Amino acid sequence: MKLSDLCILDEEKTAKLFANCPALESSTISRCNMNLHNVYAPKLKCFVYENNGYKSDGVSIIRLCAPNLTSLGFRSCLTHKLDYSALNINSPLVTAKITMGVEEDEEIEDSADEAYGDQSTEEKELYAQNMLNLLKALSTVKDLTLLRWLIKVVSEAPNLVDYQSLQLSSVQSVTLLPFLSKDCFRTITYLLSISPNLESLEVIINTSPFNDEPELYPFCDEINIDSPDTGDDWETGLSLPCMLHHLKVVEICNVEGRINELKFLEILLRNTMVLEKVVLYCYWESPGNMSRRMHTFCEKLISFPRASSSVSFMCF
Secondary structure, three states: OEEEOOEEOOHHHHHHHHHOOOOOOEEEEEOOEEOOOOEEOOOOOEEEEEOOOOOOOOOOEOOEEOOOOOEEEEEEEOOOOOEOOOOOOOOOOOEEEEEEEOOOOOOOHHHHHHHHHOOOHHHHHHHHHHHHHHHHOOOOOOEEEEEOHHHHHHHOOHHHOOOOOOOOOOOOEEEEEOOOOHHHHHHHHHHHHOOOOOOEEEEEOOOOOHHHOOOOOHHHOEOOOOOOOOOHHHHOOOOOOOOEOOOOEEEEEEEOOEHHHHHHHHHHHHHEOOOOEEEEEEOOOOOOOHHHHHHHHHHHHHOOOOOOOOOEEEEO
């Protein structure tokens, strides 16, 4: 069942709609203003909720009861004031893809960056808290994908992050699309620390829009022979010593040979007990002599101490 451009604010009508579809296995709700406060779908396996926002008198609480749900997709934007605190997913969830952007048209990256800057601190903090509530509801997921602005917003609201109550103990595979900022990589490191059974990590670095603003993102400059030490402030407050007991494979895409990438890998190498493989895919379209930069980058990388006795490195 696919619903698009609907407005159903009556809770009973929405509940009745799903109740009249007892065999429903897949549902996509797109660009709708619907009251999902009390939805029960006993056979629902795949649920996608994208670009939905509650405006004026709309209800903002989502309570979904789907005991057989295996695949979940959320796509929303910063202006949608959604409350995920009541989202209860007590099911054998296999995959979850969370795409939270600034604007509904996330393809226009420059526009999204400008729109993010226009948001107040209170709006960003509310958004970050809602994202954390959403992550808490995904405690049973095995394969998790988190994209761009979700990581950025959470990284810029560290006082809201209660990692002690946020545990992703069932996660075995994680795909992340972060920006290049140091705070984003710190947030990723925190996410790893609350995923003790993680086996596979894929990081697809978003190369825009920070490449042309090194003065604002000093840890995004390229690795040189004379590069200064990355500093210990990256690990201030982190409690990672050898906590990643199951992580075996790390893949990082769009590597440009930058300091923050190197520091992130240094932390991983020092805290992964059974790591077997690190695969780097270079962003060859970036300016400069990538061969020289990556050669220096890899030289520094393989010199780092490792918790695992056997790690192979591959660079493409």
